[in-house]
Amino acid sequence: MLPSQPAPRRGTPLLSVLQNADFRLIWWVGTLHEFARRMELLILSWLVLQVTDSYFQLGLILVFNNLPRPFLSLVSGFLADRFNRRLILQISQVVNTLTVACILAIMAYDFELLKTWHVFLAITLQGATKAIEDPSRRTAILDIVGEGRLVNALSLDVVSNTAGKMVGPLLGGVLLDTVGFAWSYGFVLSVHLVNLSLMMRLRIPSSELTRQHEPVVRSLAVSINYALHSPVLKGLLYITILMNALVFPVQQFIPAIGRDHLGVGATLVGLLLAAEGIGQLAGAALMSLTRNVRYHGRVFVFGSLGVIVMTLLFVWSPWYTLAFALLAVSGLGQAGFSTMQSAITMLAAPPDMRGRMMGLLSFCIGVGTPLGGLEMGAVATAFTLQGAISGNVVAGLILMLPALVLTPLISRPLAQPPPATARI
Template sequence: MSMVNLPPASASRVGLFGAMKHRDYRLLWFSGILCYHAMWIEIAGLGWIVLELTNSPWLVGVVGFCRMVPMPLLGMFVGVLTDRMPGKRLVVGGQLINIISSLILLALLWFDALQFWHIAVLSVSLGVGWTLDFPARRAIVMDIVGQSRLTNALIMDSSAFIISIMVGPIYAGLLLGISATATIGVVVIFYFLGFGVLQFVRATNGNIGNIRENPFLMIKEGFRHVLTNQLLLGVFLITVVANLFLFPFVSMTPVFARDVLGVGTVLFGILGAASGFGSLVGLVVLGALPDPKGPARVFAYGVILAMAIILLFTFSRVFFLSVALLFVAGLGTAGFASMQFPLVLKGAPESVRGRAMGVLMIGIGMGPIGVLITGATAELWGAPVAVAINCVLGLLMLFGLVGKFKIFRQSETRIPNDIK
């Protein structure tokens, strides 16, 4: 089979803000950054609320598990839906679920009736909302900007996500200093604003397949494409490792802040934002480079860098050193996060892109297992030991995958010609 080069990750050919020339992309981006703010304020806020309510790192991990478990359970079916119906409809449905769930959470706090099981159930509901949103939102991006500006558009979307990671915990830390009710109230406001802007996005229907086709056959076809494509399979496996062994440390941030570093809500917010600052800097660099190395290599080496730095972070007992280490880890995360979706969208045939994204969502959805194991280990031996074990195991697996898939060692990423 003949091969062609995957376009480089750089946005330089269309300008750093080239995708913003599209009116509908600008609106989708602005809607996204508002909703992402809501999500990260809520994640950071609920983590601290659960820790204060239960004093249990294990239950903090359980909430993270509940939040992420819809992805592996529903991700493939959502991918099928993305190939069968307009993506905007799925994004609207997902954000409606998020608004309703947040309103219920706010009401429980307002009437001082919130219990742990409420948070667990509503975390599942919020997870369902974002499971609907993530693949469909990126399919809309593809329909609006096309192939030529896809990488640029997804780097811009990643920047919105990472800005929210950066400022969301800071907002949460400041708001928690007022009250938990104020924190979730701001979450609701951000969700409503993002939902309102979304209504003005004019998205095409893209490549909607035969709606009468058997959905289980569609799922089988999606898995077949991923398992027989070295690029897609490699991206999927590295995504699994990252979500099992790297990203569960996020759910332990309240534990590191309060129990390891001995700081309060405001400094907790700064600690939670540090990796976001690093990721934002990393994205700006990636967007400005005239000719960065192959996007698959940036993707793989980025997650290796992040995991190695988080391993060092587990040994720190000095607050500002911990912040600096998380900043550097964020630089690595930028390479991983910004290349992940472009590699899948450009590496999959148009007719199965939604299902390929669905398979990727299953990989991302391995996070709940990692969070649950990390929480249990932290309960026994403490958060630093739990996260350090994760990083050592994850690095061993990542080195093995980079060794097996040469595509992650090449300076140019190549995809099958017939995909184009």
């Protein structure tokens, strides 16, 4: 199969990326994947909350969903650099489809047979496939569009992910209130089947890099060592761990805040979950139109700070409308955080290490998120949900300050390394 031709450079950066048919296809794949994933998370989270009435067990959804990441992410980055990225994506989607089909079969046969451990197992498998496919999909985007349009392509990728994040919970909440759990989950299965058919048509250009067949352990050691010697990557990964441990777990508890603090049902909880996506979609759309970004780190840091402030205000909002607006503004910050997180990780690494660096990024996300979800759920159960969230968010803000002072994330523009600079 011949590599795709590079996207035309005429017109706006956004149009030049969208003119690439291969990018459009992988963009749709990402959109449907995130749509189904977010809908499934809402359906299963609402199920656990209604059945157990436990903040701790609600937090376990987040824990099990991210538990595979620390174990698989570094290896998945290695796989993305060494093996067929298209095949990795397809196998991951097959596993997702079969997992949803099994849970749906239990629901359809006898809903009473469905236990929380079934839910936790399904969520764990979903997290495992996401950890495996993320580095392959992100580096495949770079293969398709090239370095010159990477920020624009990743902004569009954030747009597609955000569209799924926005529409998935909203439609999931409506379906839960109208047709119940089984039919809602059946809709999730249909989306997975459509996405699987699209993945069979994916075309990803073969990388021209010469890959050395070094042992897996040494390969992982090289990537970790490189990150430790890069002040930019070190600061980015540190902030990534903080945000995923202390701030982003709040998203898992939005159903509980909606039900117990704001007094709304599944439909309005789904709309509340979509609010963040609305702001994130607007922010990502704006960034996709930018021509040249020099200070990637500033966008990343200020996006993080915006999420922190809006989250702290959200948990104490007494009104649904205000809570919705605060989450929407938080989404603007998340757009900057998400886009520049991936862009900095790949642009600050040499070409032959980008897959492994994306795996290392996923590892840091996976380390922080389960710990944060477990701790936040336990503290919320022992004390109050608002108190647990507020304490975590304030701690995240304080712990972020050293990275702003000691690393060049906000003080200097990003300098891209020459090829083959990996060292150990």
